[in-house]
Every structure is written in C-alpha cells, then in structure tokens.
Amino acid sequence: MNTAHRPRRLAATVLAAALAGTGLTVAAAPAAHAAASDHVAKLPFTSYSAMAVDNVHQRVFLADASVGSSSNYGQIAVYTFQGERISTIGTTYHVSGLALSADASTLYVGERYRISAYDTTTLTLKSVPNAPTDNCGREVVVAGGKPYYTSQYTDYLTQCATATSYVDNITNGGWQRTGWNDFGKLLLEGGPNDTFVMGQALNSSAPNPFVSVFDGSGETPVRNATRRFADDTGAGALNLKDVAVSPDGAKVALADASAGTRLLNTSDLSDAADGYQALPAGATASSVAFSGDGKYVARGASATGATPDLLVQPADPADSTAPLEFVYEGSQDGDRVAPRGMEWSADGSRLFTVTTNAAGNQYWLHIVQPPAVQYDVRLGETFTHSPAQAVAGEPLSVRGRLEYDGPAPAEPMKVKATRTDANGTHDLGTFTVKEDGSYTVLDEPDLVGDATYTVSYLGDLTHRPATDVTHTVSVGKAPTSIALTAPAEASMSTGVEITGTFTAQGKALPDRAVLKVERTDRLGTGTLSSVTVAADGTFTVSDIPRTRRATTYTVSWPGDDLHQGSTASATVDVTR
Template sequence: MNTVRGIRRTGRLGGTLLAAALAAGALTVSAAPAAHAAASDLVAKLPISSFSALTVDSAHQRVYVADSNMGSSSNTGLIAVYDFSGVRLSTITTQRHVSGLALNADGSVLHAGGRETILRYDTTTYQALPAGAASTDTCGRSLAFAGGKVHHTVSSYITYLSDCDTSLTYLDHSRPDNTWQRSGWQDYGRLQLEAGPGDRLMMGQPANSKAANPFLAVFDASGETLVRTAARRFADGEGKGALDFKDMAFSPDGTAVAVADATAGTRLLNTADLSDAATGYPALPAGAAASAVAFSGDGKYLARGASAQGATPDLLLSPADPEDATPALEFAFEGSLDGDRVAPRGLEWSADGSRLFAVTTNTAGSQYWLHVVQPPAVQYDARFTGGLTHSPAGAVAGEALAVRGRLELDGPAPAEPLKVTATRTDAGGTRELGTATVRADGTFTVLDEPDLVGEATYTVSFLGDLTHRPATDVTRTVSVGRAGSAITLTAPAEASKSAGVHITGTFTARGAALPERAVLTVERTDRLGTGTLSSVTVAADGTFTIDDLPRTRRDTTYTVGWPGDDLHDGTTASATVRVTA
C-alpha cells in the first residue's frame, strides 16, 4: 500500500483502500478523510510488462504509456491511453515493438518510436496517420518534439538485445517531406531526449562500459540543424563523480535543468552552461536512488522519483524554488497495490500543474502502475498564537524544561499530525532541539534540558507543508539559573572526648551530574575557636562520614560545606554535639 506523508511524518494517506473496476482499467483509490487537504492518489494497474515512455496530452486530458516489448523483433507493441482520472480509454497495438513517445505542439498528433518508422496517431480518434520515415532501430528510440520537428534516436544494428546499452546511437529528425535527416550527433548507449521551452532540446547519456564519463548536452533546435549551446561531463580529474543518468527535465521557463542522478541525487543546473545552480535541492532520503524528475507546468512543484525499499519514500513533491524550505510531500510505494519504486523517466505533469502522473514498477520490473497524484490546489495560512510559555518557572541548568505553544491553521485539518521544529540559543551557540508533534487542538510541547546558566532563547518554527504556508517564528527567552544542592547531617546529641564524634551525611545536587565526586569542607567550632578539619570526598551514592576527636568539652559545632560550580549553587549544613569528658 502506498504511504503519503510530509517530511518527518508517518502514517498513510487514508485509512481505507477502495478498489473499483472502472471502464477498461482497474483502478484503486487510496481515500483520505474528508478533511484531508493534501495530495490525492489514484492508482491504475497498467496492462504492460515492460515500460518505455510516458507522455501527457493536456489539451485532450490524455495520458499515454508505451510498452516496449523489446524481447524479439517480431513482438507487437502497446500504447495504453488513460484519462486524467486514471480510467483506461483505449489500447493502441503496434505490429512491432514501440518505444519513445512525443506529442506535437498542439497535442493533435502522437508520435511513437517504431522499429522501422515513426508511428503517428490522431489524438482524438487514436487512428493511425501516415508514418514518418526513420532508419531502422533495434534498441528502442527516445523521441522529443522541439523546433517544430520530431527528433529521435536510432541505434546501430545489434544482434543481441544485451548489446543495446553500448550500441552506437545516432540523433535524427523527421523532415516535412517525410524523410529523415541525420544530425551528426552520436555516442554510445541508450541516449535519451527531452524537449524544453524556447525550441530547446536536451540529450542525456546513461552510464555504460563505453562511456565512463557520460554527458549532458543542450541544443538549439530552432533551425534546420541542431546547434549545441551547452554540454557537460561530470567526472573530476580522478574519474569520480561521473553522471549516473536516469532522467532530466527543463524548468517551465527554460532557465534551469533538473537531472535524476542515481548516485548524486537531484542535480539542479543552469541551462545556459549546465553549471551547478547556486542553491540545489535537499538530498533524497537515505537509501533512495534518484530515478525520475519533472517540473510542474505551472512552475510550483518539482517531483522527484526514486528507487527505495520499504517505508523509504519513492516520490517527493517539493516546491520548485530550491530556496523554499517547505517540507516535501512524500509517497512510499510498498507492494502489490502500488509497485515498489518509480520507474526511470516515469514522471510527467499536466500543463497546469494540477496532476502528476507517475509510473511505478515492482522490484522485478515486470509489473507497472499508473499513479494520478493531485497536489493541493490551495495553501492556507498558519500562525502561532498566544506566544510561548515555559515550566517550571524557575529553569535550572541540567533539569527538564517544557516550552509550550499553540499553532493555529486555516483551512481543513491535516490528515496526519504536523510537526514544529525548535532551537535553543545561549552562550554556547544555537542547538537544534528536533521536532514536536502538534496535537489536534494545535498545542505542542518542546522538551529540553538547558546546560548553561544565563539567558536561553527558544525559537519554534513551522516550515509549512504543501497545504499550509510557513508560520512566522515565535520565541521566548528564559533565564536559566544554577541547580540547587543540599547536605544533610546525622550527628549524635552527645559524645565523649575519648570516644570521639562520628557524623554521617548525604550530599545531593540537582541538575547536571557532577564531573567528579564532590569534596566537602569541614569546620569545627568550640569554646576555643574555629578550625578547619580535613575535607571529605562524597561516595558514589552521595554519602560521607566525618570522624573527629574533640579537643574540649561542651558544645561543638561541625559545619560541612560545598562551594558549588558553574552549574550548581553551593550549600552548607551544621550539627552541634555536646562533648563530655
């Protein structure tokens, strides 16, 4: 079952899983409570056993998924057609295997990579149109529509499918006169294409044994010939840091490129020269390897797909602006109802950003699912109300302190408890205190144990989520004092000079543990005056003893003291003994 949560949140999208057979496609719906305002997730089981391409027709609200079926040159291919609700509308069968998909500018024609041709279909009737000319391909094509032309890759002829990963691959494009033109750009492996705004075309090279340092390149596709405007290989002088390419995407304005690198995670690059952006995206969760990436058409979100096990997120929806620290919405795909991971190149958005389409697969790569994810359409305000309070009122170093507050949310209540983060700033600097859960009534408690005497300022933050905007931080300054200490003495009421005085005692110190056992001073006051006796060291259990031979009769007072330290106040205690002969 799929799990959806915000960063550092656990739990599932909804408590009920509704399974329904809709039209020609089986659809499972993970249903959230009515008050839930986060993303919804529809899941359709795909009728394919392999996956080659996903493309979205926003003009007609259609989603196309291609089954490459590359096992034999005589295999048929399949393109499954869905609407934006995850209902399968049609299935297009091809005589030979089918690979890449691309739509023309107005969405009227679907182009598909066939073995000998570029197949074309009317997107209203799904009827076949005259095919476009192309050189025979044996490994599966990548397609992209840029500069008014369909660009496609073609592999050199291979005998065994296992050789496709290192086959020499060419970049061609279809011409208006139904011929194909070789661009002259070529390299080894299953080269991938991506179109972008401003007649841009991007090409990425997966790692293979003939490409130890794979490349990424951007082209201007506006003219008859492709003009490369930027290129980059990522390995350093020692061969480290090479690109482990899985997917790529242009930002809606074309100024940035996101790359799914299975080793490095999500790379954010400047389109102009493919240099690293000044601010990148946070790392994927530990154990997740990047597999796909896509910007929403409205520029609000970035979707990052991953291959991860168990409850580790496989899909993260984050703000597209890397400076925006709003926590991501996370999905963990965990089995037969959802798949186990996001397939490479398995993410596409609708043009308006209202829906994300994600193809997931099982661990074996033999089954596939189509997820239709709807991010929340509206973000609501959040605020801290009433300031912060703390208890106990007299905070001391080394003892528990509770800082309490309240977070007020506009809009529907969240399906899962939200978190606030807290820091403490004192003379030692700023320390992160982790997160605290916000209860249903909006209250929260941050627990801490201050370790320095003086002023400590607590700052509580709510970073927001995809439903709520961040709240303005709230602070409270607390005066932290020294912890108390105490000495108790047990002494006889009367003792003799000859037998001596035997006193027992206990020393306790609140707050932080002492770095060493306390050493106590001992003074004796009698009718002859006051003198200092040998000091005593407190045992591990806090006990100590004092033995003394009095020097005179009558009342003798023993005073035991500890001077304190940076974190503890000092203390004294006295006992008076009547001394006889």
C-alpha cells in the same frame, strides 16, 4: 476555524473522499500533508518505456517497451486526464520513446525500424518514416519542429547498457545522423525555445557520464553547456535516471540515483545556489518533473516500506513549505516510481505518475491533483512551561497551541522548534501537534540564563506557513544538597567520624566534587582537609577534636557555572 485532526493509518487507510477508490498512502513527514486527489489506473503492460501528455486534447499516452525481438508487437495506451483509458494503439514492432509536436497535433512514436507519426485527434497513423534499427528502446524529443531520437543496435539485450547510442533526426521525411553519439543509454528531454537536454546513463564504458544542453533549432543540433560530475578520484559520477527542464528554461533537474535530486543552472550546468533537500533516508531518486506553471517540482524515488516514493513541493528550493509525500506500497498502487515516470499537465493541476512493483512487471498510472487552495495557520502566542523554574541540564517542556483553517491534513501537523541562548541557536527538531491543536516542545537546556524558544510551522501544499512565535524561559542553576550523619557524642581520644551524601541535580559534574570542611569549637573556627566525594555521592569526614564540649562541623560546596552551592552542619559533644 478547525483545530481537529483526522489521523490516518499508513498503508492501510484510503483518504476519505479525496482518495476514494485508490490504494494511495500519504506518509508521515516533517510537516502536515494535504489530502491530494489521486486517481489510479492499472496499465495493460508488463513493461514501460515512455509517457507524453497532450494538454490540447487532455490525453496521456503511455508506451509499452517490449524490446528484445523483432517479432514483439507494441502498444500505446491512451488515457483521459481523469484516468479513463479510451484507446490502445497497436504497433507492428516494439515501441519506446514518445514525443508531441509543439502544437500537440502529432505524436511521434519510436519503433524498432521507424518513427511513426500519429494524429492526436483521430489517433490514426499519419506517416511512418524509416529509422535505423533499434533493439534497446529509443528516446524521442521534438525541437526545431522535428523529432530527434536515439538508435542502438546490438546482437543481444545484455549489450544495451554499453552499446553505442546514436542521435538521429527526421528531416524532410527521411532520417539523418546528427553526428552525436556515445556509449550506453542517452536520455533526451525537451526544453523551451527549441532546446533539449541529453544525459548519459552510467555504464562500464562510461564511468563518468555527461549532461549536455543542445540547441535543436537548426538542421543539426549544436551543443551548449556540458558537464561531468566525477572528481579526480572518480567519485561522484552521475547515475542518471531522469532529466527535467523548468518551464522558463533556467534550471535543469537531474534524478541521480547516487546523489538524489541535482538542481543545475541551464546556462552553464553549474550547481544552483540553492538545492533541494535530501530525499528521505532509504529513497533512491528515479524521476523528476517540473509542473507546467513552474510552481511545483515532483521528485520520484524507489523506496520500501513507509519511506516516501514521491515528494511534491514548491519548485523554488528557497521555499521551505514542507513537501507532500506519498508512499506507494502494495498491489493496488505499485511499490515505487518508475524511471522517467512523471509528467505534469501544462497548468500544474495534475501530476501523471507511473509506478511499478518490485519485480518491474506491473505498472500503474496515478493522476495526482495537488490542492489549489491554501489556508491560514496560526500559532498561539500564549505558552506554558514546566517545571516553573527551568534548570540547566534537566528536562523542560514548553507547551503551545496551533489553529488552522480549511480541511484537516491527512497526517498530524508538526511544528519546528529552536532554542537561542548565549551559545547561539540550536535546532530542537519537530514535534507533533495533537488533535486538539496542542503541542509540546521537549528540551534540556544546558546553559544558565535566558533561553528563547522559537516555534515555526512551515506549511504544506494546503496550509500556508504560520508566523513564528517565541517564548523566553529563565534557566537557573541546578540545586545541590549535602546530608550529614554524625554521632551525638565523641571523645578526643577516639576522634569524630561523620558520613555524608552529596547530591547534584541537572547536568553531571565534569569531576567529582571536592567539599570544604570547617570545625568550630570554643577555641575558634579552622579549616580541615577537604574531602572528595565518591562516585556514588558519599564521603567521610574524620577528625581528632582539639578540645572538649560542643564542636560544629560545616561541610560546603561552592557550586559551579551550572550548579548552586550547598552547605550542611552537624554538632558533636566532645568529651575527654
């Protein structure tokens, strides 16, 4: 059992052992964070266009875009799964899209005038079929045993955003047009069973971009489901940065810079019944990727400061396990996740993430290894609360303890709490667990009666969710008090004046209190005119006594739904 925590400073401390030698920061978040391993390589690029992961030979290929001129050379950096660069492939022209054949024996590379094919074992050039000229950078995907790729020709780079993109393929060693084309950048993403997804980037010539699913098994692709997102007023249009298809082909995830991460059903591209939670405030979606084993989804973003740039979480949106969050900030790890900058290994053991700086002229490859083992967490069933008698409208502290097995998380754990009373269930937010395992839920109950507090720990990638625990508190009415200041003597001719103060704890009264005043003398008891308490709680009782001798004045308030009643008396000796 381990109840100790090792707090880590954001953007300054490297996670010991697990993060040795990197510049990774793990951000504070709604739950604990596992110490995921992260190896970082600085890419020899000033631009970036594509990544392909070869699971057979355990290599990662990354392409330097370098678009814009027919004289620009290209390069493909080749890394091991451990982050070591083992080769750099030089290309005659700028290089963009990358895609692997189904058996990972061939790497298809999009160049300015051709689609080059490389042997992934020897890294030697196998063939160089010609392709239509591309000035803007290609997308490449393999379906039905052949590469599909985009082609854009423009006179100037400034026209790339709106220039027509054509989708072509290589058949029998030569290129052919598929007949599919549209304005602006067209993103291509492969899926299982010879399918692929085409998504259109937002641009002035396409104010309502589309996403479509294609069957690429035949000679030419056949479009299946398609969707646009803007409503009748033009609001809600897709601002696509990346596409991912789940390993089973059932779901499509979109990194939408306007809406965050969209999760769709592949069959008709309708919204999935459950979607992912919103990205942290200030984060703009830039990339998305499903792990090869289907367990995780990675959601990349562009964010600044301590706002997370990467969330790694269960792929099932119904799984409430808290995400593992990463902040990339600074010269050692970049500032944000690059668009189209994430791919997983087939077994889900590694996430390859490309980050870039704010200027977009430096790039890093992060190899993130989510922990494979999860440990148990226990919430103690023994609680204390203070004050001992809870009062409606006043602060209440409920204290409990948490214990966990396995390694300490990188940041303090947090528990989630709710209060259930006669008006339903109320979310109280999250509360930090201290180093000794204790935590305090802070609340201000606003209803008299039983209040049941439910505490949850949602888990993280290293620790399993804990069984919820509950604690019931009886909430009473808030006390009130009346204090009177009266003269010892008064005369029937000059009258009696008594001053007082009314005090109510708990929730403020909706209206000023109206106090009942009674007078008791030798002639009996009678009710005088009521008095209204001033905003500062003071009041005055004035009376002309009707007889001599001892006269008692009693001031009372009956209470309300949230406050107890109170009373006070004062006796005055009345003379003639």
